[in-house]
Amino acid sequence: MSIQPSTQPSTHSSSPTYDRVVVAGGSVAGLLAAAALAPLSREVVVLERDDVARHVGVRPGTPQAGQVHGLLASGRLAMEELLPGFTDALLAGGAISRGDIGSNGRWWIGGGLLADTEVGANGVAASRSLIERTVRGLAIRLPQVVVRDRVDVQGLVTDGSGRVVTGVRLRDRATDGPAEELAADLVVDATGRSARSVRWLAALGMAEPPLERVRVGVRYATTHVERRDGDLGGRSVCVSAAVPRVPRVGVAIAQEDDTWVIGVCGYDEEQPPVDADGFRHYAAGVVAPEVAELLAGRALLHPPVTYRFPDCRRRRFDKVDLPRGFAAVGDAVTSVDPAFGQGMSLAALQAVALRRRAGRGLEDVRRRHAVDAAAVAERAWTVVVGADLNLPGVEGARPPGHGAVSRYVARAQRVARRDPVVARTLMRVTNLLEPPTALMRPRIALRVAAGGAASASVLRVTPRSPTRRTPC
Numbered sequence: 001m002s003i004q005p006s007t008q009p010s011t012h013s014s015s016p017t018y019d020r021v022v023v024a025g026g027s028v029a030g031l032l033a034a035a036a037l038a039p040l041s042r043e044v045v046v047l048e049r050d051d052v053a054r055h056v057g058v059r060p061g062t063p064q065a066g067q068v069h070g071l072l073a074s075g076r077l078a079m080e081e082l083l084p085g086f087t088d089a090l091l092a093g094g095a096i097s098r099g100d101i102g103s104n105g106r107w108w109i110g111g112g113l114l115a116d117t118e119v120g121a122n123g124v125a126a127s128r129s130l131i132e133r134t135v136r137g138l139a140i141r142l143p144q145v146v147v148r149d150r151v152d153v154q155g156l157v158t159d160g161s162g163r164v165v166t167g168v169r170l171r172d173r174a175t176d177g178p179a180e181e182l183a184a185d186l187v188v189d190a191t192g193r194s195a196r197s198v199r200w201l202a203a204l205g206m207a208e209p210p211l212e213r214v215r216v217g218v219r220y221a222t223t224h225v226e227r228r229d230g231d232l233g234g235r236s237v238c239v240s241a242a243v244p245r246v247p248r249v250g251v252a253i254a255q256e257d258d259t260w261v262i263g264v265c266g267y268d269e270e271q272p273p274v275d276a277d278g279f280r281h282y283a284a285g286v287v288a289p290e291v292a293e294l295l296a297g298r299a300l301l302h303p304p305v306t307y308r309f310p311d312c313r314r315r316r317f318d319k320v321d322l323p324r325g326f327a328a329v330g331d332a333v334t335s336v337d338p339a340f341g342q343g344m345s346l347a348a349l350q351a352v353a354l355r356r357r358a359g360r361g362l363e364d365v366r367r368r369h370a371v372d373a374a375a376v377a378e379r380a381w382t383v384v385v386g387a388d389l390n391l392p393g394v395e396g397a398r399p400p401g402h403g404a405v406s407r408y409v410a411r412a413q414r415v416a417r418r419d420p421v422v423a424r425t426l427m428r429v430t431n432l433l434e435p436p437t438a439l440m441r442p443r444i445a446l447r448v449a450a451g452g453a454a455s456a457s458v459l460r461v462t463p464r465s466p467t468r469r470t471p472c
Contacts, residue, residue, distance in 0.1 A: 029330025075345025094256030110413025214396030268393025
């Protein structure tokens with residue numbers, strides 16, 4: 001099923017469908033869900049555990065916020081649909097306009113540099129803090145949206161049958177008062193990877209959604225350096241993806257305040273060094289030489305900050321019978337390897353899907369939203385897990401045909417080093433603009449078959465010897 005942000009603004013009936021919607025979780029996914037449901041509701045109450053008024057960036061609920069983040073073209077388009085004016089507000093806050101994502105970046109995928117191409121979608125480079133701050137600022141301006149910080153959602157409230165959610169049970173952490181109930185027509189779980197709704201549903205005697213996991217053991221380190229004129233040939237992003245022989249990632253993205261955010265990560269619990277010299281040495285061991293070049297001769301603006309991501313996981317809410325008046329979005333549904341930069345975009349696309357179902361009523365949400373959210377997540381899961389399972393130390397069930405598909409994708413990546421048509425499709429797939437099956441379309445498959453036998457000349461830096469480059 002294809003779920004894309006529409007190119008035209010959505011229209012809704014002037015009379016709201018719901019008296020109140022409650023969204024558990026006030027980070028990016030929760031705020032986008034609130035924006036999605038606001039036109040359909042008299043009131044949307046966002047309940048957040050952290051004191052977001054004081055801490056928009058790194059906080060207990062978002063420990064990953066200090067790491068390098070990317071906003072995919074599909075995610076930006078979806079956010080623009082949910083919050084008109086989002087892109088302009090982001091740019092006004094200091095974000096960098098990247099132009100077409102296919103020609104304004106250096107994309108080292110599959111061990112080689114992709115050919116410049118026109119993808120047909122523009123990108124914007126910004127920090128996670130600026131993105132969340134912009135989403136929050138636009139969301140809370142919506143007259144229907146109310147945000148309550150320092151609130152714990154403790155469970156769901158249902159009707160006598162136990163099959164219809166009628167609200168939530170919560171406790172105000174600021175006053176430490178007794179639990180209270182807040183009535184709602186629809187409750188949305190946007191609590192992140194913990195997916196607290198799994199416990200809430202279990203307490204009602206409902207089946208737990210099956211959980212799929214792929215252990216990756218990703219460990220990050222991220223810092224910032226000064227950005228100078230002429231860096232990266234005027235481009236604003238460099239991504240160096242991991243490959244089996246070099247299971248390390250390097251990312252550099254232009255940021256506000258004339259800085260580069262530079263992040264590196266290793267798999268199988270390999271922790272990048274956090275001292276300046278060690279960080280530079282480690283960065284020289286990724287495939288793309290540009291990452292190390294941006295670090296050379298520049299002081300780190302702060303010691304590298306670390307983050308650990310143990311596993312990719314997805315909860316198959318689409319495989320269980322859910323109560324009416326409940327939905328889930330974002331990392332609560334699917335959390336994939338952050339090296340691919342897809343998390344915020346998945347949340348945005350799922351919020352767009354939720355708006356469409358919610359506009360058709362609660363029964364449509366109950367029957368179809370989990371299927372829609374799973375279809376959105378499947379695109380990212382197929383790309384990310386398919387790539388990660390080829391890396392040493394990654395553990396998880398391989399889907400049927402994984403070996404053949406991996407060989408075909410590797411061939412397509414080689415061809416994409418000199419074929420802009422294949423490169424364009426590959427970029428559109430990784431940006432969630434098209435499904436992975438787009439790489440199998442006859443026109444693309446013929447180009448892959450015709451060009452896959454030859455091997456482009458590619459240089460890379462090996463982890464064992466950061467100064468030695470060998471063909472990959």
